[in-house]
Amino acid sequence: MVHIDLNLLRALDVLLEEGSVGAAADRLHLSQPAMSRTLARIRRATGDEILVRSGRGMVTTPYAESIRAEVHALVHRAQSLLHRDADVDLRTIARTYTLQCNDALAEFLAPRLARILPAEAPRLRLRFLAEPASTSDDLRRGHVDLRVSSDPAESAEMQSSTIAHDRLVAAVRADHPRLDALGSPAGFAGLGHVIVSRRGRLHDLVDDVLEAAGLRRHVLLTAPTVAIAMQIVAAGDLVVCVPGGLLAAQLASYGLASRPLPVEVPAVPVVLAWHQRHARDPAHRWLRAHVRRLILEQTSAA
Numbered sequence: 001m002v003h004i005d006l007n008l009l010r011a012l013d014v015l016l017e018e019g020s021v022g023a024a025a026d027r028l029h030l031s032q033p034a035m036s037r038t039l040a041r042i043r044r045a046t047g048d049e050i051l052v053r054s055g056r057g058m059v060t061t062p063y064a065e066s067i068r069a070e071v072h073a074l075v076h077r078a079q080s081l082l083h084r085d086a087d088v089d090l091r092t093i094a095r096t097y098t099l100q101c102n103d104a105l106a107e108f109l110a111p112r113l114a115r116i117l118p119a120e121a122p123r124l125r126l127r128f129l130a131e132p133a134s135t136s137d138d139l140r141r142g143h144v145d146l147r148v149s150s151d152p153a154e155s156a157e158m159q160s161s162t163i164a165h166d167r168l169v170a171a172v173r174a175d176h177p178r179l180d181a182l183g184s185p186a187g188f189a190g191l192g193h194v195i196v197s198r199r200g201r202l203h204d205l206v207d208d209v210l211e212a213a214g215l216r217r218h219v220l221l222t223a224p225t226v227a228i229a230m231q232i233v234a235a236g237d238l239v240v241c242v243p244g245g246l247l248a249a250q251l252a253s254y255g256l257a258s259r260p261l262p263v264e265v266p267a268v269p270v271v272l273a274w275h276q277r278h279a280r281d282p283a284h285r286w287l288r289a290h291v292r293r294l295i296l297e298q299t300s301a302a
Contacts, residue, residue, distance in 0.1 A: 008041060009071065009078070010075055011038045012042050014028055015042070015050065016064055016071060017072075019051065020057070021036055021051070027143070049061050051064070090120060090121045092123065093123055093282075095124055096126070096127060097125070097145040097146065097287055098126075098129055099128050099147075099148065099291075100128075100131060100149075101147065101149060102131050103225040103226055104225075104227070107227070107250060108246055108247075108294075109128075124283060124287075130225075131198055132198075139158055139273060140157055145275075146291065147274070148270065148271070149273070150270065150271060151273070152273065157275060159275075159276055160271050161271065163271070163296060164245075164270040165267035165269055165270065165299070166267060167261075168241045168242065168243060168265050169241070169242065169244035169260060169261065170182050170239050170241055170258065170259050170260075171230070171233060171251055172191075172238070172258075173235075173236075173255060173257070174257045179259075182259040182262065185215055185263050186215060187262075188239070188261070189217040189218075190217075191218070191237075192220045192236075192239070193217050193239055194219075194222070194223055194232050194238050194240040195219055195221075195223070195241075196225070196226050197223075197224070198225075200222050200224070201222065203219075205265060213263060226247065227250075230256060233254070241261065241265075245298055246270070246295065246299060248298070272288055
């Protein structure tokens with residue numbers, strides 16, 4: 001009877017997705033030499049090179065391309081079959097999950113999850129990563145396990161759930177000399193503005209709404225994080241638009257006053273997104289449930 005190491009199937013799936021020994025090693029938490037040895041075993045088992053050198057990179061062989069979809073489907077099916085939720089004790093699971101979100105959400109979620117972990121899942125570890133400056137495939141590649149943002153899932157491999165909507169508010173320092181200006185569209189547009197944008201954009205949805213009303217605001221600068229924007233606003237006479245429910249505590253801590261926007265701007269969706277490989281993972285489901293609950297409680301209370 002031939003012994004088949006099913007771990008090779010998982011490794012093959014990742015190698016075919018990444019097209020790189022180094023990237024596959026990172027995703028599987030292996031050293032590069034260990035990943036190279038695994039590729040050598042796959043080559044012996046299949047009788048094919050799978051990945052071959054091309055310039056400075058590597059490309060998949062025709063055989064590897066022909067089996068890519070089947071390998072991925074087999075791995076996904078095996079993961080689904082082998083999960084037995086009823087037998088899982090979360091207190092025994094030793095695993096690290098990576099959450100990706102903006103700094104304001106991280107500041108909100110991290111301390112609350114830190115209080116929950118010791119009692120319910122003491123061997124789980126959480127890593128928080130900042131949002132990337134441009135679109136990435138970190139969820140697909142396994143570098144991120146759960147993303148919290150305003151963006152839905154971008155492909156059929158991903159799953160997402162819009163769990164809440166949060167209204168934007170205009171925030172200024174509490175003793176702002178033109179606090180009353182926030183009550184009218186013209187007064188609001190006439191103030192100096194800070195935009196939170198990790199990409200450095202000088203125009204966003206608020207500008208679209210103002211321009212439709214024949215108004216244009218004066219944007220002085222952008223900030224890559226909410227924390228930096230709040231520091232700027234707290235130190236001067238500028239205004240920043242931020243989600244009011246999730247950031248209620250941060251607004252207070254920076255000594256900022258907030259008012260509803262004087263124009264109708266759609267509420268910001270809060271979306272959880274994850275790769276389908278985590279769909280039935282009990283620890284990941286536990287994490288999703290707590291993130292969902294915390295955000296819902298905060299936005300509902302606002």
